[in-house]
Amino acid sequence: MASTLEWQVDKRDGGTVVAASGRVDESTATEFAEVLGEHAETAGARLVVDLGGIEYMSSRGLRALTLAHRRGEEAGTKIALARPNETMREILSISRYDMVFPVADTIEEALAS
Amino acid sequence: MQVRFWGTRGSLPVAPKAGTIADKVADALVAANGRSFADKAAALAFVEDDLDFATGRSYGGATSCVEVDMGEGPFIVCDLGSGVRELGLDTLRRCAQEGRPKEWHIFLSHLHWDHIMGFPFFVPAFMDGAKIIIHAGHPDAEQALRRQQEEISFPVPFDWLKADIEFRTLETGREYEIGEVTVSVILQHHSHDSYGYRFRDRDGKVAIYSTDSEHKIDQMHDENDFAQFFGHADLVVCDTMYSLADSVSMKEDWGHSSNIVAVDLCHEAKARRLALFHHEPTYSDADIQRMHEETIRYEELTRDTDALEVLCAYDGLCVEL
Ligand SMILES: [Zn+2]
Ligand SMILES: [Zn+2]
Numbered sequence: 001m002a003s004t005l006e007w008q009v010d011k012r013d014g015g016t017v018v019a020a021s022g023r024v025d026e027s028t029a030t031e032f033a034e035v036l037g038e039h040a041e042t043a044g045a046r047l048v049v050d051l052g053g054i055e056y057m058s059s060r061g062l063r064a065l066t067l068a069h070r071r072g073e074e075a076g077t078k079i080a081l082a083r084p085n086e087t088m089r090e091i092l093s094i095s096r097y098d099m100v101f102p103v104a105d106t107i108e109e110a111l112a113s
Numbered sequence: 114m115q116v117r118f119w120g121t122r123g124s125l126p127v128a129p130k131a132g133t134i135a136d137k138v139a140d141a142l143v144a145a146n147g148r149s150f151a152d153k154a155a156a157l158a159f160v161e162d163d164l165d166f167a168t169g170r171s172y173g174g175a176t177s178c179v180e181v182d183m184g185e186g187p188f189i190v191c192d193l194g195s196g197v198r199e200l201g202l203d204t205l206r207r208c209a210q211e212g213r214p215k216e217w218h219i220f221l222s223h224l225h226w227d228h229i230m231g232f233p234f235f236v237p238a239f240m241d242g243a244k245i246i247i248h249a250g251h252p253d254a255e256q257a258l259r260r261q262q263e264e265i266s267f268p269v270p271f272d273w274l275k276a277d278i279e280f281r282t283l284e285t286g287r288e289y290e291i292g293e294v295t296v297s298v299i300l301q302h303h304s305h306d307s308y309g310y311r312f313r314d315r316d317g318k319v320a321i322y323s324t325d326s327e328h329k330i331d332q333m334h335d336e337n338d339f340a341q342f343f344g345h346a347d348l349v350v351c352d353t354m355y356s357l358a359d360s361v362s363m364k365e366d367w368g369h370s371s372n373i374v375a376v377d378l379c380h381e382a383k384a385r386r387l388a389l390f391h392h393e394p395t396y397s398d399a400d401i402q403r404m405h406e407e408t409i410r411y412e413e414l415t416r417d418t419d420a421l422e423v424l425c426a427y428d429g430l431c432v433e434l
Binding site: 025026029058059060063087091094097100 | 331333358359361374377407408414
């Protein structure tokens with residue numbers, strides 16, 4: 001059974017908040033990368049990826065964040081990560097992704113980061 | 114099948130400095146906290162049981178050399194890094210004591226210096242009656258080995274070596290019966306290419322040697338081929354030189370992979386064990402140990418069903434499959 005992610009998009013002043021929920025693994029990573037990449041080009045100054053509903057992310061999901069970051073660069077969009085659960089926080093630390101993306105506890109902090 | 118690690122360091126051999134050992138001894142004494150030991154065996158038991166690896170031991174600093182040993186027949190050796198010097202001596206001991214044939218099958222991942230630099234110090238190459246077959250995906254393997262023994266680089270020219278040395282170029286997409294094993298080959302992303310090897314013995318045990326292999330961010334679909342190549346392996350030796358973040362930013366295109374991608378590939382492949390390998394030469398033992406602990410944790414966090422055992426290769430490690 002192919003799993004999919006559920007998406008919510010919220011346009012705010014100064015940026016866009018995108019929330020996906022589910023597990024970002026081999027079966028959903030392509031979708032995760034494509035949807036995020038599209039938002040990165042149109043988000044405005046800031047694309048906040050709300051991780052609140054993400055159970056965990058494998059390397060493909062993490063690398064999708066990097067690909068989205070690259071697509072956003074030309075449009076001048078910067079990506080920030082918000083509301084990781086404990087598992088995601090550990091994965092961001094082990095992969096050192098917390099050194100390349102700002103990670104915030106709240107959406108508001110992420111928008112302002 | 115036993116897999117024995119003779120060299121596990123990436124890019125450049127390293128050695129501990131005086132201060133490194135002094136630190137370990139001091140940490141061990143603090144940990145012992147005034148305990149006394151009846152004899153050396155008791156002290157060694159303390160090192161083994163009570164000290165963490167980075168305090169009581171060391172991952173070593175020789176460059177890539179891994180033996181896949183069936184306990185009989187010709188020797189199977191992956192790469193000729195500086196670790197092959199000791200392997201050469203130990204295999205000669207086994208020839209003398211166990212009557213093993215003086216035949217070595219070498220499998221080269223690629224021709225970068227850290228993977229061939231041990232060959233001029235590989236004693237069997239100097240011996241009459243020794244047979245050495247060097248297998249590589251690269252047709253220019255012979256040129257690389259001859260060139261490092263040109264007079265400007267080394268005093269003994271390649272043509273003076275007394276062993277019978279033969280080069281064979283292997284192709285991907287097929288299987289070879291060599292010695293006691295069945296071997297297949299996969300092309301990997303690396304400067305001037307590199308190749309991974311899959312060794313299967315007669316009992317069906319499988320060991321994978323995949324080093325100096327970058328899994329590129331814009332070609333993630335290629336990873337299915339690697340997961341298939343690693344499929345149900347009993348041990349996957351994997352290049353885990355960088356963090357994932359480094360491998361897609363500053364060190365992108367440097368030709369190496371991360372612990373995170375290695376775990377994901379092994380999960381997908383339903384492999385049983387992963388050995389972290391080709392350690393970054395600037396890493397201390399404590400750095401490598403931390404990377405090992407973090408990789409074990411990442412494996413737990415992302416595990417779907419069956420557990421993958423995560424080992425950290427060190428010079429001297431022997432894994433029984
Ligand atoms: Zn190397
Ligand atoms: Zn290399």
